[in-house]
Amino acid sequence: MPLIYPSGNGVTVVVVDEGDTCLIHDAGFGAMEIELAGIGVSEKMRVQLARRAMIFGCEFTQNRMWLRCSKAKAAIGVVMVANASKLVGDQSADQKTIVTTDFKKEVAHLMRVTLGEDRVRVDDGVLGDSGIEYKMKIVLLNEHKTAPQAFVETVSEQKAVNAPFRAFYDIQKNENLRDVRRLSVYDDRHQWRSGDIILLQDVSAIIPFTTAQAHLDRVLN
Missing domain, CATH: 3.40.1350 (Trna Endonuclease; Chain: A, domain 1)
Structure with a gap:
């Protein structure tokens, strides 16, 4: 898909033919971006992402963004899952900023106490x-x-x-x-x-x- 995660990796979705319907999912690539950033997907983050997934008509379970739809709606389903997956991957940049800022605060506090x-x-x-x-x-x-x-x-x-x-x-x-x-x-x-x-x-x-x-x-x- 013409979308990119913060790492520069492209957003990819998988379409599974189930007869009259399609299962469309991101194979967990969005969540993998968070893991690769060294952060990990917390339970709190899973709950938040599940709520945001609903905006795109998707579900977020077991670190995977997905939806099931009719074949007639497969094209729009692919777009929705891709954008929802990018939303997941974008957390890697947001959380990394928080981690970096928090560590600087920890060090600064230690030095203020010491010096x-x-x-x-x-x-x-x-x-x-x-x-x-x-x-x-x-x-x-x-x-x-x-x-x-x-x-x-x-x-x-x-x-x-x-x-x-x-x-x-x-x-x-x-x-x-x-x-x-x-x-x-x-x-x-x-x-x-x-x-x-x-x-x-x-x-x-x-x-x-x-x-x-x-x-x-x-x-x-």
């Missing part, structure tokens, strides 16, 4: 050597609150590694910022490929979230 409220700033712009401005998720000020002591990127999942790597690679070349530490706090409550950790290590000191409090004194001093 003090007035030493932690969020979303400050920092110039790389190329002249591009990057929005640092967290900036830690020195003890006198007069200058940045560390730039912190919060990395919630493996797919989020590229952006902080690019930002830190560019920032480390800015001679005016050579003395500012670069820290990547990653969410070690999830599985990580060793290659992603090595990539972050090339441009920053890496800190697992679950032991971040213990690491801060060592890294900042």
Whole structure:
């Protein structure tokens, strides 16, 4: 179908001939997009998606979007299932934004508790050597609150590694910022490929979230 999930994958539906009727479904591809984003389909999300499916005349059960209709209505049925499946897949982008934002809030809160409220700033712009401005998720000020002591990127999942790597690679070349530490706090409550950790290590000191409090004194001093 001429529809695309947030991942760039095309929306596909299956039509099963049942004689006088057709069973049209998405083979669970919409829900699979959520799984591939590392989020998973919660029971609460299933209930919400089942309600939204009704808008398209569909049902959402066992992570599959489907409807049964007469052959005469098969063409419109295909369109309805495809759009309903895209609605499911779109949750991957929405939920990913929530996960990323929530992890940044967790890290910022931890640093405020550890270092003090007035030493932690969020979303400050920092110039790389190329002249591009990057929005640092967290900036830690020195003890006198007069200058940045560390730039912190919060990395919630493996797919989020590229952006902080690019930002830190560019920032480390800015001679005016050579003395500012670069820290990547990653969410070690999830599985990580060793290659992603090595990539972050090339441009920053890496800190697992679950032991971040213990690491801060060592890294900042």
